[in-house]
Amino acid sequence: MFRVLFSSRMLAFHALVLLIVPSFIWLGFWQLSRWEDRQAAANLQEANIEAAPVPVDRLTGVGRDVDRADRWKSVEATGHYDADHELVVRNRDGSRGVGMYVLTPLVTDDGPALLVNRGWVPNPDTATAQPDVPPPPTGEVTVTGRIQFGETPENTGIRERDGLPDGQIMIIDVDAIAADLPYPVYGGFAELTAQDPPSDPAPERVAAPETNMGMNLSYAVQWWVFTVIAVIGWIILMRRELRDARTEEAEPKGGASAVLPERPADAPERAETRT
Structure with a gap:
């Protein structure tokens, strides 16, 4: 009876189950590891955003980019x-749609300049026009901002374009910007969160990022559910094959075990006579 489980059809099904079950389990753990990575990154991001501000030279320096572990710190x-050396960065999102970031060097009292993203402004009416940018305050100013590492085509997926209007760029490539400035520049840049004295009007501040955990944990659970479904389906199919085999064995066979027909009731009896 159990030989039915080793038919060519069932062997192919066994092989399929033995292939997909470990694969589904592995895919579940892979998605779980991605969720754990996102969780760790989100925890680090939240901790950095909530950390107390530190002097800029604690986290960066001239010719030294910001460490990824320090990103979002104040x-x-x-x-x-x-x-005079202010730039605007094209195609950046704000609360009112796509616009531009305003990037202004802050020449510090210590000598190097810190590139400060003062915030978002709407796009101009035409692609070749300059946006309406509120001026920065004059005189000495103290700024607080979230530190960011420099942007590159590799970490943004954005390429610089030729032929842009003067003072407009696509990415905040700190090294390229520093090459055109008459003073040394700190690595990375800061997203402005506070300024003393404040300016009014001012660009719209860049909002703090939202924590995005993604769907990886749900995907992990889905793969493991698929694993359970595959195993249950495998068991059900084997039980059905065994049940069908038992039914076939229990059915009567033709031949010697066949029932003889009864003699008709009106058939004449034959009496044996002796002479």
Whole structure:
């Protein structure tokens, strides 16, 4: 009876189950590991955002980019804005749609400049026009901002474009920007969160990022549910094959075990006579 489980059809099904079950289990753990990575990154991001501000030279330096583990931490710097070398960064999101970021060097009292993303402004009416940018305050100013490492085509997926209007860029490539400035520049840049004295009007501040855990945990559970379904289906199929085999064995066979027909009731009896 159990030989039915080793038919060519069932062997193919066994092989399929033995292939997909470990694969589904592995895929579940892979998605779980991705969720754990996202969880760790989200915890680090939240902790960095909530950390107290530190002097900018604690987290970066001239010719040294910001460490990824320090991203989103708050830094402080004091100096004066250099509005003559201000840039705008195209295709950036704000609360009212796509616009531009305003990037202004802050020449610190210590000498190097810190690139400060002062916030978002709407796009101009045409692609070749300049946006309406509120000016930075004059004189000495103290800024607080979330530190970011420099942008590159590799970490943003954005490429620089030729032929842009003067003062417009696509990415905040700190090294490329620093090459055109007459003073040394700290690695990375800061997203402005506070400024003393404040300016009014001012660009719209860049919002703090939202924690995005993604769907990896749900995907992990789905793969493991698929694993259970595959195993249950395998067991049900084997039980059905065994049940059908028992039914076939229990059925009567033709031949010697066949029932003889009864003699008709009106058939004449034959009496044996002796002479």
